Amino acid sequence: MNYFPDEVLEQVFDFVTSHRDRNSLSLVCKSWYKLERFSRLKVFIGNCYAISPERTIDRFPGLKSLTLKGKPHFADFNLVPYDWGGYVYPWIQALARNRIGLEELRLKRMVVSDESLELLSRAFENFKSLVLDNCEGFTTGGLAAIAANCRSLRELDLQENEIDDGQWLSCFPESCTSLVSLNFACLKGEINLASLERLVARSPNLKLLRVSRAVPLDTLHNILSRAPQLVDLGIGSYVQDPDSEAFNKLKATILKCKSVKSLSGFLDVAPQCLEAIYPICSNLTSLNLSYAPGIHGLELIKLLRHCTKLQRLWVLDCIGDKGLEVVASTCKELQELRVFPSDLNGVGHAAVTEEGLVAISIGCPKLHSLLYFCQQMTNAALITVAKNCPNFIRFRLCILNPTKPDHVTAQPLDEGFGAVVHACKKLRRLSLSGLLTDRVFLYIGMYAEQLEMLSIAFAGDSDKGMLYVLNGCKKLRKLEIRDCPFGNMALLEDVGKYETMRSLWMSSCEVTLGGCKTIAKKKPMLNVEIINENDQDFCLDDEQRVEKMYLYRTLVGRRDDAPDCVWTLDAS
Amino acid sequence: MGFEETELRLGLPGNGGGGGNGSEVEVVRKRGFCETENVDLKLNLSSKEVTAGADATHDKAKSLINKEKSLLPSDPAKPPAKAQVVGWPPVRSFRKNMLAVQKNSSESSNQTDQKGINGNAVLVKVSMDGAPYLRKVDLSMYKSYQQLSDALAKMFSSFTIGSCGTQGMKDFMNESKMMDLLSGSDYVRTYEDKDGDWMLVGDVPWEMFVESCKRLRIMKGKEAVGLAPRAMEKCKNRS
Numbered sequence: 074m075n076y077f078p079d080e081v082l083e084q085v086f087d088f089v090t091s092h093r094d095r096n097s098l099s100l101v102c103k104s105w106y107k108l109e110r111f112s113r114l115k116v117f118i119g120n121c122y123a124i125s126p127e128r129t130i131d132r133f134p135g136l137k138s139l140t141l142k143g144k145p146h147f148a149d150f151n152l153v154p155y156d157w158g159g160y161v162y163p164w165i166q167a168l169a170r171n172r173i174g175l176e177e178l179r180l181k182r183m184v185v186s187d188e189s190l191e192l193l194s195r196a197f198e199n200f201k202s203l204v205l206d207n208c209e210g211f212t213t214g215g216l217a218a219i220a221a222n223c224r225s226l227r228e229l230d231l232q233e234n235e236i237d238d239g240q241w242l243s244c245f246p247e248s249c250t251s252l253v254s255l256n257f258a259c260l261k262g263e264i265n266l267a268s269l270e271r272l273v274a275r276s277p278n279l280k281l282l283r284v285s286r287a288v289p290l291d292t293l294h295n296i297l298s299r300a301p302q303l304v305d306l307g308i309g310s311y312v313q314d315p316d317s318e319a320f321n322k323l324k325a326t327i328l329k330c331k332s333v334k335s336l337s338g339f340l341d342v343a344p345q346c347l348e349a350i351y352p353i354c355s356n357l358t359s360l361n362l363s364y365a366p367g368i369h370g371l372e373l374i375k376l377l378r379h380c381t382k383l384q385r386l387w388v389l390d391c392i393g394d395k396g397l398e399v400v401a402s403t404c405k406e407l408q409e410l411r412v413f414p415s416d417l418n419g420v421g422h423a424a425v426t427e428e429g430l431v432a433i434s435i436g437c438p439k440l441h442s443l444l445y446f447c448q449q450m451t452n453a454a455l456i457t458v459a460k461n462c463p464n465f466i467r468f469r470l471c472i473l474n475p476t477k478p479d480h481v482t483a484q485p486l487d488e489g490f491g492a493v494v495h496a497c498k499k500l501r502r503l504s505l506s507g508l509l510t511d512r513v514f515l516y517i518g519m520y521a522e523q524l525e526m527l528s529i530a531f532a533g534d535s536d537k538g539m540l541y542v543l544n545g546c547k548k549l550r551k552l553e554i555r556d557c558p559f560g561n562m563a564l565l566e567d568v569g570k571y572e573t574m575r576s577l578w579m580s581s582c583e584v585t586l587g588g589c590k591t592i593a594k595k596k597p598m599l600n601v602e603i604i605n606e607n608d609q610d611f612c613l614d615d616e617q618r619v620e621k622m623y624l625y626r627t628l629v630g631r632r633d634d635a636p637d638c639v640w641t642l643d644a645s
Numbered sequence: 646m647g648f649e650e651t652e653l654r655l656g657l658p659g660n661g662g663g664g665g666n667g668s669e670v671e672v673v674r675k676r677g678f679c680e681t682e683n684v685d686l687k688l689n690l691s692s693k694e695v696t697a698g699a700d701a702t703h704d705k706a707k708s709l710i711n712k713e714k715s716l717l718p719s720d721p722a723k724p725p726a727k728a729q730v731v732g733w734p735p736v737r738s739f740r741k742n743m744l745a746v747q748k749n750s751s752e753s754s755n756q757t758d759q760k761g762i763n764g765n766a767v768l769v770k771v772s773m774d775g776a777p778y779l780r781k782v783d784l785s786m787y788k789s790y791q792q793l794s795d796a797l798a799k800m801f802s803s804f805t806i807g808s809c810g811t812q813g814m815k816d817f818m819n820e821s822k823m824m825d826l827l828s829g830s831d832y833v834r835t836y837e838d839k840d841g842d843w844m845l846v847g848d849v850p851w852e853m854f855v856e857s858c859k860r861l862r863i864m865k866g867k868e869a870v871g872l873a874p875r876a877m878e879k880c881k882n883r884s
Contacts (some may be wrong), residue, residue, distance in 0.1 A: 150733070150736070150737075151731060151732050151738060207739065233737065233740070234739070235738075235739060235742075259739065340743075340747070341750075364743055366744060366748065367747070413736065413740065414734060414736065415744065417734065417736065417741060417744070446736075471734055471735060475730075475733060475734075530733070
């Protein structure tokens with residue numbers, strides 16, 4: 074089978090970087106498996122409990138980059154106990170013990186202690202890049218260790234983490250000049266501004282800088298003067314007297330930042346100062362104003378009119394349908410749009426509706442990723458959107474009232490979503506909301522051939538709904554369901570299916586303890602976890618409905634770090 | 646399939662958001678739904694007992710994990726009191742918290758809007774012809790020209806002959822005399838605006854005045870003669 078010597082094959086394999094393709098390579102034959110495993114540099118583990126650190130290292134001893142994901146997605150919405158798990162320490166410890174030449178660590182929804190960060194900072198000489206997305210458990214003490222000890226640090230990206238604050242920026246030694254990417258926008262405390270300015274001044278390769286709210290415009294001006302080569306800029310506080318000399322200086326400095334392609338932040342903003350940004354808007358491909366509630370509809374529109382090259386836009390729903398119409402006519406290159414709700418508790422001021430979405434679909438045919446929080450929707454609108462944008466890869470619609478029907482016809486939204494899955498042949502991710510019957514699941518099962526991730530809430534009438542999906546979607550990897558009338562019948566129809574998926578989450582559904590036990594017994598390669606947070610003792614009656622169930626395939630059996638409220642059902 | 650079967654009573658806040666879209670009356674159809682509201686997480690942070698038979702590394706790993714667990718915040722975000730559905734809308738807690746903080750700070754700064762940019766005081770220098778030194782006044786403390794006038798009078802009446810000893814100080818003997826002087830035609834209240842022009846106090850609405858005033862000068866009548874008509878002209882041009 075080997076027509077080429079290993080060295081040649083290795084060279085060829087070097088061009089294959091996506092982990093899925095690499096996985097495929099490794100399945101061709103034994104010698105390819107062996108070659109592939111020694112040459113794999115980047116390892117992606119979508120569920121940190123699917124495999125152990127030791128076995129990972131054993132298979133891929135040459136790994137330089139590790140990506141780990143921990144908690145289930147619904148942890149984002151407070152549905153998972155905070156101490157559920159997802160600890161990174163054992164991984165770092167194992168990597169250190171085995172002297173792996175780790176250079177990059179990317180974590181999502183993991184628990185990261187300061188101790189982990191300290192070990193990380195000391196154990197890997199060439200460590201270059203740390204990305205923490207939606208993690209918790211560490212303080213700026215841990216960050217200080219990273220800053221102080223990682224001599225060739227290039228990237229530190231703190232994305233949406235809850236962190237206690239303190240001094241850490243000043244811990245970057247004077248000798249650290251390698252920074253390329255620094256994102257600390259999520260921090261809430263004071264920042265040593267002088268340290269920040271000095272750090273920027275000695276980082277000639279700095280391309281991405283996203284600062285927190287504590288960084289005022291004056292500092293921003295100083296930073297931009299020293300780093301006009303920035304490609305990605307996240308502004309903290311954007312407040313100044315527009316009549317001041319300082320503001321004039323800022324305007325002039327911003328003009329020089331011709332490389333900025335991505336802009337975000339504006340965590341505090343004086344809207345009358347926004348005009349300083351207009352000159353660079355036409356270079357922008359990515360704009361994230363979803364944390365800038367201080368920019369109201371009209372100002373937002375004025376700004377967006379300059380953004381003709383935009384490919385990615387994240388905004389708050391105060392943009393309104395009118396604003397979306399402006400986006401539709403201005404941003405012809407738009408590929409990804411996210412519209413977040415600005416008013417989470419109130420009745421809502423009908424900020425965006427189906428009209429805005431339809432306008433976007435007409436004006437932006439390249440749109441392939443959507444996250445849209447809105448007050449109302451209609452089947453007609455969804456059908457139109459599907460027709461105009463058949464290229465959707467990700468389609469997530471969240472109607473704020475989760476069981477609202479088509480507001481014109483009072484019908485369920487089955488037909489609308491059906492049109493989306495039918496027209497969008499490349500659809501990989503879908504989130505549903507609104508009034509939905511089993512019918513929508515029939516459509517999904519029939520047409521969503523490429524679907525990998527499906528999120529369902531308050532939908533469906535019977536087990537048939539879930540069955541349609543499980544039977545029809547051959548490529549399904551992640552299924553998460555809450556508050557739907559799906560029970561044991563659907564759950565147990567084909568338990569083998571779950572071994573082809575990463576995970577299944579079901580909460581507030583009709584599945585019982587008995588049903589979950591059945592799966593656990595039949596499929597030892599699955600961990601079936603029951604989460605029970607109620608006061609009363611969970612009675613062991615098989616007929617009892619299970620509040621939350623999370624099952625996932627694994628090669629290493631039950632985990633030993635689960636808290637008391639999480640039970641892994643016995644496989645025997 | 647009857648409509649009844651698809652009914653779902655959720656009791657969402659604000660009675661269904663958009664409002665007025667027909668009946669939003671729905672039934673709770675599952676046991677335990679109410680129990681999922683306002684989940685009270687029982688936080689048991691006591692370290693787990695290591696079971697017999699575990700080897701040393703296992704012990705160590707567990708104790709480290711327990712250590713990590715104890716670092717987790719002991720008061721996780723509870724669902725907001727208003728919302729009756731946990732985890733809906735599906736927005737990350739980080740984003741929710743961020744918006745809440747920003748909302749609070751903007752609300753408190755809105756209340757101080759009259760105070761000018763960033764809620765700061767609007768301090769301007771006040772000079773009065775003949776007074777030995779200047780004063781400073783915070784325009785945000787007042788809501789009308791009258792209030793400002795009274796305050797200025799009080800301020801400059803504090804000068805006494807005894808402490809300054811110059812001829813001009815005789816004018817500043819008492820408050821009522823000051824009021825007379827100020828309201829009479831002898832003294833004219835003027836101010837320098839953003840463009841650097843000297844304007845007559847009182848022409849524009851109070852809020853506009855606060856925003857544009859850079860400094861105040863109370864001029865003696867004779868010097869103001871040349872100024873006043875020009876100031877008037879400018880105001881006329883503006884409006």
